[in-house]
Amino acid sequence: AANARRERLHEYLNSVIWRCDRLRLAGIVNAERKLGKPPAFMLSQLYVLLASTSWVADSDTDTAALGALPAGTAEQRLPEYARRLVTLDAPTPQLRIERPLLLREAVCQRRRMVLLGGPGSGKSAFLRYVAVMLAQNELHNGAEALPFWSVGRLLPIYISLGGFAEWLRTRQASATKDQLWRYLSESIESPALGRLEKSLRQAFSTGRLLLLLDGLDEVIDPYIRVQVATAIADLTNQHPCYAVVSCRVRSYIGATAAPLIDWGDPVEIAPFTIGQIHRFIHGWYRCAYQQGSLDEHEAQMRADMLCQRLEALPNVRELGQTPLLLTLIVILHYYGGKLPEDRADLYEDLVQLLLTRWTQFRRDGSKQPNLLELLKLDPQLALLKEHHIRKVLEELAYRAHHGERSADGRGLLAAEVVRGALLQLFAQFGVAPAAAYEKTELVLSYLEQESGLLLNEGGERYAMPHLTYEEYLAGCYLAKQKHKPDFYSLAYQHWHTDGARWREVILLALGRMVRGDDVETAALWLQFMLMQHANLDPADTARLRALLFVAECLEDMGGKPALIGVQTVDLPRLWAELADGLAQSMAASELDTSERVRAGTYVGMLGDPRPGVCDLAIDMAEFAGGTFLIGNRWREHRALERT
Known part of the structure; x- marks a missing residue:
């Protein structure tokens, strides 16, 4: 028995x-x-060891013991090796070394x-x-x-x-x-x-x-x-x-x-540190090598390349602090061989994964249908496409970016606004009000529970899971407004009113344009921005701010080559006006060091128009053919030392 x-x-x-x-x-x-x-x-x-947001005492010490602390910051290390130094508020100054409380430890203790x-x-x-x-x-x-x-x-x-x-x-x-x-x-x-x-x-x-x-x-x-x-x-x-x-x-x-x-x-649960991100990436590619999908050298090279790529893209690295989103990033890299060069393309891939391609084995272990498959069970929605739901999400992201903000900068949407947008979509397909309400609740449940693209923030309010997604989807919405007569003034007004908030949205919108069929619109936007400030004094900081943003937009699109083939804008004249404006502002404005470096870099990219910079004839010295000695002979060197 x-x-x-x-x-x-x-x-x-x-x-x-x-x-x-x-x-x-x-x-x-x-x-x-x-x-x-x-x-x-x-x-x-x-699996990578997870830590909590709590830190616990490792030991109390004095300055003599500090040499044993690991090098680097806690963010760079795995949580089991991370340590930080805290000064205790006591009559006699004392130092305490703390470490993150690991989740395993918390289960045992609690x-x-x-x-x-x-x-x-x-x-x-x-x-x-x-x-x-x-x-x-x-x-x-x-x-x-x-x-x-x-x-x-x-x-x-x-x-x-x-x-x-x-x-x-x-x-x-x-x-x-x-x-x-x-x-x-x-x-x-x-x-x-x-x-x-x-x-x-x-x-x-x-x-x-x-x-x-x-x-x-x-x-x-x-x-x-x-x-x-x-x-x-x-x-x-x-x-x-x-x-x-x-x-x-x-x-x-x-x-x-x-x-x-x-x-x-x-x-x-604490967000992933850089150390955990790197451990997960290398673990994934080690498994790929062990299963024979990649040879050892390629697996190591790919892991290193992805780690370096994330280091170069702070916004994407921030997404990687969430294990699920890091998994999606690694999957894109694993099957594509690399991440998309343009971050707008990367965000597009991530949104696509979360919206319709991401499914999980839940409860009974069976594959769950995606959102579109669930909705199409209703015959009236047989012609429903992914882009219909996507358009609703883009508009909601744009509206969220306008409104009230959460502590981490994400826009908040009232529940009735979210439900209203979805009810309107289903009404256009002829779905009866009661059924439309059921479909709306299904979409909200799916987006929150399965894909995580829209989250209930409590108090009948919704938000995107991350500011990056909100900015990207809002940028997609903005890019699709190009046919409206007030498109340029609308985008300009966003930037002029709150440049810090709308900068990334506009950059991502332009990124979608130049990688789609809207390169003419992108060029016209640059021209519109220049024209709005053409008559300002070169010393006016508003003019310099606009010129720097136009140059930043151009750089983010991929530089001048991104607009090759544009017919509606005189590009040589546009480059000349932008370079000349930057050069004038550099001479007339009181710039801090970072602004001066940025302006100088952009002028160099465009071609510096100032006399004697790019058009200065270089003095040449003529040498007869044959061999010659570079530097001094030993005897000449000693003579120079004595003098």
Whole structure:
């Protein structure tokens, strides 16, 4: 009987590993589809240790011990090696060395923990990795000590709380501790688990069970979400088991958080550091080499190139602080051989991935249909295309960029504005109001829960997941307004009113134009900007600011070659006027060093019009043919030393 129980336990542990160790990627990019299957990498092969936003004391010290601190900043290192120095506020000045609290350590210390993070921050990956780690450890009878894990062997149970809510719905049951235990015992994700209920109860009662409860925010109905949180609290209060509940930051508020308040403050996942970004990239390409997709030299070269590329693109590197978005960036690089040279093209690829090509294996392990496939189940939407939804998102991003801002700069949209835009779209397809409302809720649910392209920020407000996406989609919307008579004055007014906010939007709009069929519009925009300030005094700082922005726009497009073939603008005259204006402002304005360097660089790119700079005849000296000595002979050198 003992052998049979052990065999069933091993069966369960292997099922945990099989379910949780898979990378949930499918239908990722067109290139990948042509090649066949998604990459056959395991989560445990690529996993990077995650840290919390909390720092804990490592040791108190004096200045004599500072030499042992690792070189570099905490941002450059992996969190397990990062350290920072803090001066304690005490009568006698004292120094404390602190380090990030790793999530593994937090589970051990807290016993019961709510794990918070934004979309794609690694919440699910952490829970699944812990399940795999403990299952593998148990299969080997705990033969090896697990790093940063101090509570020994635990039996892991990983479930999706969204799956639990669906299970309740099909049974028309309420969320209670008994129903939660029944769901754990039956486990629709693993038939083996149901045959282990006795073992599970024993582990539960002795405190050797770890419940990994993923996605409280995926319980869509707020009332049921509170029920589920209460059921979790009631069940875990019965015995001293370990438990981790993951949830998005914005969803863990009010009545949802109240049942778990005795668990203490939530633990929040820290964004990826540069060190973690590099570790993930090199881990991906190491797996590619190990599986024979690339040879060792090419794998190392590609990893190094991508790390360098991200260093050169701060906005993209900032996206890489989110594990999900970093995964998408690496996938684009892996299948394309490189990232698009233009960041507008890169953002386009990322938006496409999140909008329709990104799917995940959730709950029952099956491939989920993308948004367009779900909507087309309605015959009235048979002709609905991706670009219809995309246009709505672009307009919403543009409106968000106008309005109220969150603390991180993203624009906030009222829920009625978002719903109104989607309802209008479906009405144009002849969908009845009630059905249109259902479709609108489906789109909002998909964009928030699956792709993460639009997020509920609480208080009936929505926002894009990152300012970069908002700026890019707003730029796409702005570029499509080119046929309106006030297009140039509209773009100019944005820049003139708040240049810092609209600069990137305009640059990205121009990037889309020159890489599409709108190069004439891009050239006319440069000409319009110059004309608005042509009559200002060269010493006027407003004129210099405009000239620098025109030159920046040109540089960002790809320089003068980007506008080759333009028919509506006299390009040689445009370059001459821009260069002459910059040169005059350099001479007449009080410029700081950075502005003077920028202006000089642009004038050099355009061709400096000042006499004697680019047209100065160079004095030449004539030498007869033959050999000659460069420098001084040894005797001449010694003579020079004596003098």
